Amino acid sequence: MGPAMDDTRPIFLQIAERIEDDIIEGTLEEEAQAPSTTQIAAFYHINPATAAKGVNLLVDEGILYKKRGIGMFVATGAREIALTKRKEQFFEQYIINLVREANRLGITTEQLNDMIKKGAAQQ
Amino acid sequence: MTHVVEVNGLTKAYGDVKAVNNVTFKLEADKIYGLLGSNGAGKTTIMHMLTAQQFETSGTLRVFGEHPYENNHVLQQVCFIKESQKYPDNYNVRDVLEIAADLYPNWNREFAMSLVEDFQLPLKRNMKKLSRGMLSSVGILIGLASRAPLTIFDEPYLGLDAEKRQLFYDRLLEDYAEHPRTILLSTHLIDEVGTMLEHVLLINRGQLLLDEETDSLRGRAFSVSGPAVAVERFIAGRTVIDRQQLGGLVTASILNNPGSSSGQSEAESIGLAVAPVSLQQLTVYYTRLQNRDTSSNKGAK
Amino acid sequence: MNRTSTVVRMHLRKKLNWLLVPVAVLLSSFIINVLIGAFTDDPIYTGGLSSIFVYMMVMGIITFAQTFPFALGMGIRRLDYYRGTFATGLLTVLVFAVFLFLMSMTEGKWTNYWGVRLHFFELPYWSDGPIINRLWIPFVLLLNMFAAGILIGTYYRRFNKTGLLIGALAIVLLGTIASFVIGLNDYWTNIFNWLQDQTMTGLALWTLPITLLFSAVSYLLLRRCT
Numbered sequence: 224m225g226p227a228m229d230d231t232r233p234i235f236l237q238i239a240e241r242i243e244d245d246i247i248e249g250t251l252e253e254e255a256q257a258p259s260t261t262q263i264a265a266f267y268h269i270n271p272a273t274a275a276k277g278v279n280l281l282v283d284e285g286i287l288y289k290k291r292g293i294g295m296f297v298a299t300g301a302r303e304i305a306l307t308k309r310k311e312q313f314f315e316q317y318i319i320n321l322v323r324e325a326n327r328l329g330i331t332t333e334q335l336n337d338m339i340k341k342g343a344a345q346q
Numbered sequence: 347m348t349h350v351v352e353v354n355g356l357t358k359a360y361g362d363v364k365a366v367n368n369v370t371f372k373l374e375a376d377k378i379y380g381l382l383g384s385n386g387a388g389k390t391t392i393m394h395m396l397t398a399q400q401f402e403t404s405g406t407l408r409v410f411g412e413h414p415y416e417n418n419h420v421l422q423q424v425c426f427i428k429e430s431q432k433y434p435d436n437y438n439v440r441d442v443l444e445i446a447a448d449l450y451p452n453w454n455r456e457f458a459m460s461l462v463e464d465f466q467l468p469l470k471r472n473m474k475k476l477s478r479g480m481l482s483s484v485g486i487l488i489g490l491a492s493r494a495p496l497t498i499f500d501e502p503y504l505g506l507d508a509e510k511r512q513l514f515y516d517r518l519l520e521d522y523a524e525h526p527r528t529i530l531l532s533t534h535l536i537d538e539v540g541t542m543l544e545h546v547l548l549i550n551r552g553q554l555l556l557d558e559e560t561d562s563l564r565g566r567a568f569s570v571s572g573p574a575v576a577v578e579r580f581i582a583g584r585t586v587i588d589r590q591q592l593g594g595l596v597t598a599s600i601l602n603n604p605g606s607s608s609g610q611s612e613a614e615s616i617g618l619a620v621a622p623v624s625l626q627q628l629t630v631y632y633t634r635l636q637n638r639d640t641s642s643n644k645g646a647k
Numbered sequence: 648m649n650r651t652s653t654v655v656r657m658h659l660r661k662k663l664n665w666l667l668v669p670v671a672v673l674l675s676s677f678i679i680n681v682l683i684g685a686f687t688d689d690p691i692y693t694g695g696l697s698s699i700f701v702y703m704m705v706m707g708i709i710t711f712a713q714t715f716p717f718a719l720g721m722g723i724r725r726l727d728y729y730r731g732t733f734a735t736g737l738l739t740v741l742v743f744a745v746f747l748f749l750m751s752m753t754e755g756k757w758t759n760y761w762g763v764r765l766h767f768f769e770l771p772y773w774s775d776g777p778i779i780n781r782l783w784i785p786f787v788l789l790l791n792m793f794a795a796g797i798l799i800g801t802y803y804r805r806f807n808k809t810g811l812l813i814g815a816l817a818i819v820l821l822g823t824i825a826s827f828v829i830g831l832n833d834y835w836t837n838i839f840n841w842l843q844d845q846t847m848t849g850l851a852l853w854t855l856p857i858t859l860l861f862s863a864v865s866y867l868l869l870r871r872c873t
Contacts, residue, residue, distance in 0.1 A: 228541050229622075230537065230540050230541070230564065230624045230625050230626070231564060231565060231568075231622030231623060231624050231625075232564050232565050232622070233561040233562070233564045233565060234541055234560075234561055234564065235561055261523045264519060264523060265516075265519065265520060265523070267541070268515065268516070268519065268541060268542070269519075269541040269542065270378055270519075270541065270542050270543065270544045270560075271519070271522070271523050272377065272378075272544045273541070273544060273560075273561060276561070319611075320614065323614070323615065323617075327617065394873070397722065399719055399720070399873055400873045401871075401873065416724045416725060416726055416870075417724070418650060418724055418727070421722040421723070421724060422650075422722060424722055425722065426720065426722065428720065431716075431717070431720045432716040432717055432720070433717055434661070434713040434714050434717055435713060436661055436664065436713075437660070437661070437717075441660050441661075444660075445653070445656075445657050445660070445721065446721065448653045448656065448657075449650070449653060449721050449722060449723065450722075
């Protein structure tokens with residue numbers, strides 16, 4: 224059984240995110256065959272219909288495409304689409320919260336910029 | 347399209363007590379449904395009525411388009427595994443399996459034998475001498491190997507350890523992927539089976555509280571905590587399903603409006619701490635909410 | 648797929664219970680009597696034969712209690728269960744009747760009462776009349792006992808302990824009233840006279856409508872059993 228799902232968010236979204244992760248990290252290359260719904264369902268121990276919903280979401284976004292009778296494949300340009308999507312989410316999830324917390328603690332935007340540079344230097 | 351199960355206004359009354367009260371739902375083909383609810387909520391009674399092992403007081407009931415009572419066309423397509431199933435004292439495991447093989451048209455012998463090995467069932471042992479867990483394993487085996495178009499499991503894992511329960515879930519999902527069928531699984535181990543369920547029915551005090559896609563319930567509720575004033579202002583006009591106070595600190599669980607997931611960020615933007623609510627907790631809150639409503643109604647009378 | 652025959656196969660999985668146990672009980676009683684007969688010069692008349700009749704009724708009660716909840720849980724129709732169970736009962740009764748017939752012939756005709764003057768299978772009154780009586784009379788009586796067992800089983804399943812108690816009380820009450828009415832009108836003599844006039848054939852024939860009634864009532868009860 225694969226890594227456990229977070230029971231507080233829709234599973235199909237999490238499935239889509241994990242496939243996107245694989246594409247961004249290069250584990251799944253463009254034009255490579257994506258895991259089948261059945262494989263995903265078995266691996267993550269989830270309902271196949273839910274797995275299919277996650278896969279279909281990526282098809283709608285142009286990240287995966289279907290080859291009739293063979294299966295799902297990663298589209299050319301999929302990584303770019305996934306990255307763009309993730310960058311938008313990054314802003315929503317991290318930056319907004321970061322700025323909000325900084326305001327609460329009385330950190331100015333300038334100080335925040337310095338802190339980000341310092342953090343980047345440590346990486 | 348006809349549904350596998352269509353239940354309309356189904357009611358089972360014992361004198362004044364309504365074990366099942368005006369329940370209406372439909373089950374579509376080849377989906378896995380969870381029938382959730384606390385003990386005594388009416389889950390088992392509904393399942394018994396679906397198989398004509400108990401009789402409804404009122405309402406209509408259709409299984410594969412027909413009433414199941416004395417109906418072989420329906421009954422041989424349904425396999426109902428219940429925790430309380432009685433077996434003749436002098437039957438051994440093999441006797442029971444062979445009778446099941448005789449009764450269910452889709453029975454698969456190889457699959458049955460592989461499950462016997464998986465669950466380490468002693469074929470020659472008397473049913474009476476099986477441990478509680480083994481007895482549950484026999485039921486699970488029949489439910490899976492019968493491959494019945496409608497398979498009903500009523501809390502089928504009593505006495506099974508976590509490893510065997512996992513085995514059950516794994517085999518169920520594997521076989522379901524290859525041989526899709528409608529599965530109705532009653533359970534209170536929502537944390538364990540939540541990800542397998544495509545659709546959830548929540549029953550409490552004989553009434554249907556929820557009938558929804560499982561995924562649409564995830565993220566439906568969240569909890570906020572913070573200073574009482576801020577929390578009170580935020581939850582005003584929202585559906586509050588749980589509220590707790592510790593001094594000046596209030597934690598409240600609230601529902602997002604269907605289709606919306608913006609509540610969380612709104613709460614965060616005004617500085618409230620936001621935490622997710624699991625499916626299990628959500629059902630508990632819904633159940634509690636109804637219990638509170640019914641008891642306050644009674645109080646009003 | 649014929650689900651009635653599945654029910655018969657289900658019952659016959661435990662042939663031992665249906666066939667061997669009652670025969671074993673009967674034969675052990677018989678052997679003890681043969682041994683006693685060997686040590687005494689007096690002829691022995693024994694009611695040991697009755698065990699198989701009582702057993703048939705117990706069989707009906709137990710079989711129903713054990714297999715009906717299982718059959719229902721496995722999705723067997725009540726009608727199929729009923730037919731299959733009665734078919735198995737008929738089969739068993741037939742085997743027993745033939746067995747009793749052969750034993751009675753062996754006893755009275757072929758071995759001269761086993762050489763020890765033991766009357767176990769061939770009894771006065773019981774075995775009166777033409778030879779064929781020794782075959783069909785046990786048959787209809789065993790069947791009657793089996794139907795009574797099934798009736799008790801279904802009644803108990805349908806109405807539980809309280810129902811059984813109420814039923815028993817009702818029978819006692821009705822019996823008391825009936826005997827009171829009979830006594831009041833002085834009918835007892837007539838009844839005894841009638842009974843005395845009956846041959847075994849007559850009595851056995853009288854059980855047929857009763858068996859039919861038992862079977863019909865138990866089916867009606869079974870249709871509402873859960």
